[in-house]
Amino acid sequence: MRQSVKSLSYLSLAIASALSTQALAEEQALDSSDPSLERIEVTARKTVENLQEVPVAVTSIGADDLAQNGIEVLTEVQQFSPNTTLQRSRGTNSTITAFIRGVGQQDPLWGYEPGVGIYVDDVYMARPQGAVLDLLDVERIEVLRGPQGTLYGKNTIGGAIKYVTKEMSGDTELKVQGTVGSYNQTDFKLTGQIPLIDDSLYIGFGVASLQRDGFGEYLQSALEGQDKENYNKDVTAARVTLEFHPSDDLFFRLNYDKTKDESNAKGGYRLLPSILTDAPVPDSVYDSYTSLPTWNEVELEGISFTARWDVSDNTQLKYIASSRESYSPTNIDFDNTALPIFDVPAIYDDEQMTHELQLNNVGDNYKFVSGIYYYDGESCGQFEAILEVLGNALGAPGLTREVTGCNNSTSQAVYAQVSYDLTDQWSVTAGGRYTKDEKEAYVNNGLIFATVYPESGWVPGYVRPEGELVPEVLNDKQDWSKFTPRIGVEYQAHDDLMLFASYAKGFKSGTFNPRASTAEPAANPEDVDSFELGMKSEWFNNRLRANVTFFALDHQDRQYISVLPGETAADLNQRLANVGESESTGIEAELAFRATDNLELTASLGTIDADFTEVLDTNPETGEQFDKSDRFTISNTPDYTFNLGANYTLESNIGDFVFNANYYYRDDYVLFEEDSLLTQDGYGLLNVGINWFSNDGHWTAGLHAKNLTDEEYMIGGYQFVAPLEDGSYAPGLGGDNTLIGYYGDPRTVSLTVSYQF
Template sequence: MSVRQKMQPSYNLTPIALAVCLGLAASAPALAADEPAAKSDEPSLEVIEVTARRTAENLQSVPVAVTSLSAEQMSQRGVEDLADVQWYSPNTTLQVSRGTNSTLTAYIRGIGQQDPLWGFEPGVGIYIDDVYVARPQGAVMDILDVQRIEVLRGPQGTLYGRNTIGGAVKYVTKKLHGDPELHLKGTVGSYNQRDFTVSGQMPLSDTFWAGIAYGTFNRDGFGKFKNTGADNYDKDIQAGRVSFAWYPSDNLSVNFMADRTWDDSHAKGGYRLTPSLVTGQQPYGSVYDSDTSMPTKNSVETGGEALTITYNINNDWTFKSITAHRDGDTDTNIDFDSTAQPSLDIPALYDDRQFTQEFQLNFDNGGWKAVGGVYYLDGQACGVFETVLGLQGVTVENGGCVDTKSYAAYAQGSFPLTKDLSMTLGGRYTRDKKDADVYRYVYLGIRYPHDPATPPFAVQSDFADSATFSRFSPRVGLEYQLTQDLMVYGSYTNGFKSGGFDMRANKSVNPDADKPYSPEIVDTYEVGAKAEWFNHRLRTNIAAFYSNYDDMQITVQRAVNNNTDVASQVLNAGKSEIKGMELEATLAATDALQFTANLGYVDPKFKRVDYFDPNAGQVVDVSDLWSFANTPKWTGSLLAQYNLEAFGGDMVVSGGVNYRDKTQIFETPSMLDAGSVTLWNASVAWYKGNWEVQLTGRNLGDKEYRLAGYNFAAPRDAQGNVTGPGLGGEDTIVGYYGDPRTVSLSVGYRF
């Protein structure tokens, strides 16, 4: 089958000041419970349950750097979707990708992947419950009937498998419990925000339960496409989920879940940082305003089904089977140059499918704990996009598919060496086989992916190839329980991300573009301490880490041939190292007042980067010119929460500040690089009986901050003056930004 048949075509808080605040408050983001803390004469913190090691455990006993946010915490902090979680997990970047509304860019401790093109795989694994989500499209999930979200930092390959060398993010849905329940919630807010969610469950028999959740999330744009009047940065998303639980016996459970998300928000327009060389358009006064020469149509539909069967063999052994299917379709238009002329336009289609099967065996006799299993993935990612150079009368079409079959076997166990000292040993063997079809055609005139097939004017690439990548990834750790409330640990973990093929390969410029790129490998050493103090009133979790990072995969695109063509590479950057630390803490100052906070520091450096310069025609080492993308050196947050009785009910008043240091958008410096950002949020929630009312303010200082962008700059002299046209005849330096100040009011009722 051909590819075309498959596709069917304000304030500023410095790191030092933040660190002082954190020290004075003796806090950092850990977690609270799913329900408001009950008042008592002696304040103490709630026990937090996580599943970082594929089984339910107390957060304080898990020798992994992990943040867990409950549904209530996320509501009170104004967390609307998965991207907002980045503010509450140190050294974590979870952002909406450039030019999209729901595609996720994820980095943890400097490791990730910002290129969402099919064939490229993330470095941070995203999971819905225990199901791996292979593609980033649609992964910026809204918070809908969620029990908690966990962020696991550092390589998690032993238990979570492929492409988790930076870490893993787990979206844990609310479990069915068998009691009738119905929850309605409506929200109105700035920019005509109109959200509505309904969730509930009910028993159909003593052993069979059913649940449903649905949400519609709508908002007008923060800005406009000036030349068409359409909304820019609007929101038009629906999401739904149905679930069933069957308990035919005390030892057997069967759970089924199906979810779907539809994103029909407008394609997002960027903000030009420089005047247009074609139209003379100056940068607009608002970063949310843009122009476009394309339809603003955008459609993303993603979803899947999962069947989980759990059988308790006896008191010590549990067997689990997880069978899942997921798929996604994207039809979008991105105007790179953001003008009314088709200088550099990119319409695109994405189509992906995946099937996964995991068999897992757990053992726990109170002293020894172990989990092992086998895993299989069969996935296909296809796509086609056009690089429309309208003023030059040329369209370059890239298309292709990657079929992946992945097999893995894993095991990890913890066992006591002495009364207080235990050891963890684990490993995973992974074998990936990839079959790729890649083409790159040149057409005269303007062309879109849905246009019928015609003979191209020129062929720059057209090849099919296969490659197999395999790796054994071990983990070794020691945990020592110094006291009942203080555990220290040290670990070594090896991470592995599979290699692949460059789906933008241009062999006419780089003859070796059809060769597969290699896997990337990271060796991480981590030490940490998890403690509770003062009769469980203060919790402090600290981790320090060092990583050796080899063959880091970096996608690079450069204008060549006097800015008339684009050369793409996937570099296996030779060597780099990453070191850093993280602090998370929670303080119950009184029975009513609680502080939480986090502080992250990361220092990544390239040691060697072998880059093929298409203009010079040779390989050069550019490590002294490059820095890690999407990796601020300092991150942190500080939050205070106060509980009181008011107006005949219970009130929770929350306020906090979030900080991210300056960030380099790409590996090379550019005008797009973002300065530091400090955001202030606050909320007041009131509960009485079945009613809940919450007023939330986000980014109260109305801080303007850039998240991403496109950089196809025109050539410049030493003084920064433009000396000629760039790709498509334009100077394309376009940014995308975080949300402005918003205020919302939510009202909910539980039946």
């Protein structure tokens, strides 16, 4: 690891030296009136700074770029951030799978902590359910890569995604936007603001209805009257904001938001024909079969309050409080047949409350950020693993493994970070965060020789028996404390070139196994140590921006679920423990070039070499411990990704036309870490768009085509089969060939028109 960092250091300095020598000579020949790139401001270090002054690997995409590229949901941002994976999860449209630099969370079960933090206006979203946010009234999206344990705390060992909404201008504004597109897409958004007291009190609002037919259908359904659309969209969202500016030094914001996603449960694509019923491999990857209801729901609701006081020109106090809750009843048909072979109806129910008080101070030669933080969250759930066909084969009327429980936690933290200028060229950054976590959990787990659903009425005519149906197997609590430091050094070679090196530590919270079948101990926190060498640079009078980061990280005490053999195929015995370690090294480069006043070219590249170095397991028969890291691969992490883009503005007497195109490529990657049977080959997405802006500033229109070549690519799956030497498969849980894939969006075309009053 040290040798890798040393080699990267030499390479970084060599590149910077070569570029500096060439660019300084050429810049002298350029006129100051030449076109230049726009300044980008970010809040990666919890204070407003120029992107080029921040010694952090961060991608920022503003509202204009989001709109001009037709970006509608948070997951599309992955195309513009190197070594980043943001995908819709397996069974719903609203649950996110997020990985950065090979660190993330694949299983969205309650109690499992994410590796990438999601923030909306500095409010942390603890669970992945509902985190695939549709963009409404957004100012920018920031992607912070690498551990953010000092300023953002636990569960940001891969990085953090920041969704920043717009502050109000104080004027009366109203914007109406409509979109029509492929698969009968019909979206409607209405946003606006009204001053209640001039220059002091404003109210803002936003509502959205987002509708689309399915990309495929359920070819068979065991239940009558079910909506057979698959991969459809049915989302409504609303936001109300009250802002109060009593003076130039004071700012208050109260925000309420609610989102309801009633899109159907997603059915997976059978990669193997069923051996128990008539369910061949469908012709379309978006078609499926099911024995469960097709309805699904993800409901989010939250309120937040922000107070900001500029105590002086140099000192600011900021307080952020929030309360959020989500409720998600969902249907996941693992086997994707019209028989109840392996069905999992489930409920996720989460609540959280946060408080954060920040004190920031800026001097002539330093910047100081500090704060205290409190989090209180309840994460509960229930799922039924219905194996009715297997139960019938055993002579029972059905068979269900029921698991219910909660993982509730509190977290307290205090943090501080200072950046200090030693000279005009040299500066240092040092900070740390101390966190104390406490988690309390219970799990009920057991077999029921009947077919059981989470609630009465889940399927027509079903009445759930009263009382607890399975025994409590775990009831425990534990606490952990961690100190996560960050230290760095920056060298400002000249006004437009900064070199930096840093070390940062992050941790992912310890947790209890929500699927525990015995009173097993909690898994301890995961740790990541990260080293970065970077360059932030602008050349040729700010016509070319080149930001490059080299990183190396050591991921320790990885939490991993091991499946234990049981007496029958119905046993879902799983053990959670800290059994893994991995290492990663890579490069991230982001380039932007203003070729002319009207033409801008962009490029980004991410490479990563990530491997497990140790995965320990225990032979249940002999008790002997062994290393099985040769069977493991870092999931959802291509060896490289790149994006090439162009944006051209054509001025005319009827307004400006902006043409854009980008090509995004992901190398091959696996979907599962252990013995993955699902590998997605490398693929590219070609997207093009034309935008029009009227001269009076009222009208805009955009025509966007995405995935123009109609690529088919897997973003999730399930594997419950065992490969045999002859290339066939032995059936897994439920007795069927359950090898399932979920896919990204096909080719779509949409037209968006908006009017700003």
